[in-house]
Amino acid sequence: MLPIQPARFLEDLHNLRGFGAAGLGKGVVRPAYSEADIAARGWLAARITEAGLRVHVDPVGSVFGLAEGPSLLLGSHSDSQPEGGWLDGALGVIAALEIARAAREAGGPAVSVVSFQDEEGRFGVTTGSAVWSGSLTLKAADLLVDRDGVSFGAARASMPGRSEMFVDPSQFSGFLEMHIEQGPVLDRESEAIGVVDAIVGIRDMKITFEGEQNHAGTTPMQGRRDAFQAVSRFNTLLADRFANVVTPRTVWTIGHISLHPNASSIVPGRATFSMQWRDGDADRLGRMEQIIRDTAQEVASSGGFELRFGPMLGLEPVKMDTRLRGALETAAEAEVPGRWRVMPSGALHDATNLSGLMPVAMLFVPSIGGISHAFGEDTAEADLVTGLSVLAGAVAALG
Ligand code: HGY
Ligand code: MN
Ligand code: MN
16 A cells, blocks of 8 residues: 555645635635646646656646656646636546656555646636647637636736646556535435546536627616527526436536626627537537527527527547456445445546546545535545545555
């Protein structure tokens, strides 16, 4: 067994939480390229150097800690949602650091570490690992903009210490990512570990309805071309149209909407909103896309709106590697017999992008109340340490 040090692991996890700490509890605000994110990555690079690994910050700001020669890659991301929890991504990065240190102290196996940039998609969808894995060109990524119109190219240019070179993925024999479940299952079932069998796919695009800006008091309801009403009608119709296509696991979300000019006495002339949907079946994602486009077109034509679709970003559903997953299952059964399960991931992870480069596998620890992407996200420290032990057991076995 690798000589992991739970106290050192927890101390670094709490240190990382300090960068962008927000809210009353353990929340963080640490979006990609924010001051807090850049400072956190600087701190991480120093810890990686102290661990005896070679730091490499790639052109988009993903921070690697490289062992000499061939190695197993462990990691996740350290950027957060606009309002996030202290563990989403950070847990996998610090667990990777602790195992890399313990592996070096034990004389092997060789373990490298990574914290990918913009997994949370301030600009795209798992942008840093999408660029590294080649599923998104750097040129295309640089043109992506956040909700305030800042481009990825401008934001990454603000981050010091980036190399011009990307890390060569062929040095890695595989990728293991530990993550919080971000859902209610393990907590509800009082189980300690989830071993992931597959990660869902996703589609994400902006949709704009253009109607007619007008006076909220003098414009009769009949004949208004109120862009918010178009979104409302679209959303209601969609639920009906999806009824015989989706399953209880399918999800779709309108998480961001901007109305122009966004004033209480003005009928909004324009509404731009994010349309995101996820499912484990690529074919179902495609059928949902067609329904979304057709329904938006129907609302636009019947209500006299102009309709625009932004570029659609997406990732395909992926299955975890059998051998790596088997090592996690064996380690889980050894550590918490009968208190673990195989389960799908409804959240996206960098592991999806890496699955095109190398074998990948993931393990989950419980999220209290299933809360995530919110300041209230939390996991009992005993569960965090259990996850670390299972990950270490799998790494030792794969060694
Ligand atoms: O949205 C996701 O699933 C990931 O947490 N970014
Ligand atoms: Mn995450
Ligand atoms: Mn997340």
